[in-house]
Amino acid sequence: MKVQIYGKNITVTAAIAEKIEKKLSHLEKYFIIDENVVANVVVRVYPNKQKIEVTIPTKYAVLRTEVVDDDLYAAIDKAIDKLEDQIRRQKTRLTRKNKEKLAYAFIEEDFEVADDEDDDEDELVKTKSIVPDTMELDEAIMRMEMLNHSFFIYRDDETKEIAVVYKRNDGGYGLIETE
Secondary structure, eight states, X not given: OEEEEEEESSOOXXXXXXHHHHHHHGGGGTSOOOTTOEEXXXXXXXXXXXXXXXXXEOSSOEEEEEEEEXXXXXXXXXXXXXXXXXXXXXXXXXXXXXXXXXXXXXXXXXXXXXXXXXXXXXXXOOOXXXXXXXXXXXXXXXXXXXXXXXXXXXXXXXXXXEEEEEEOTTSSEEEEEOO
């Protein structure tokens, strides 16, 4: 695994880079990481706090974490711990998936867009375009959980149509399918 470290408001020293690379190398015991995989690490320094963001795109999912702490080295340790927890959770989910099928909640209601009078004040903050990967529903849920997102857009492997899986407030999952 290659590691790219970027510093924002800080010059990344050799000691910081060595600590990050050493800690990330411990993750390789959990799964085989392709040598072409690039782990992106962003170190940011703010007044009174340090933030570290780690993103590792793997074949099956994107591992991502952000940690804010007073001490940079403590933030690095916490970020690696969070990534290890994500890996363990996903391995447990995959093991359970092979033993039993989970029941998923599918929505059957149409959504209507409400007209607001305050449309002039709404401002588009960010635009992101994606190319949805073809996968099963279980894999889409796994990726959504690993990214710690509330929804995930993918292409269903059976229907070949775009679908959105999301977390429901009652704790289950919902699926929006296109026609």
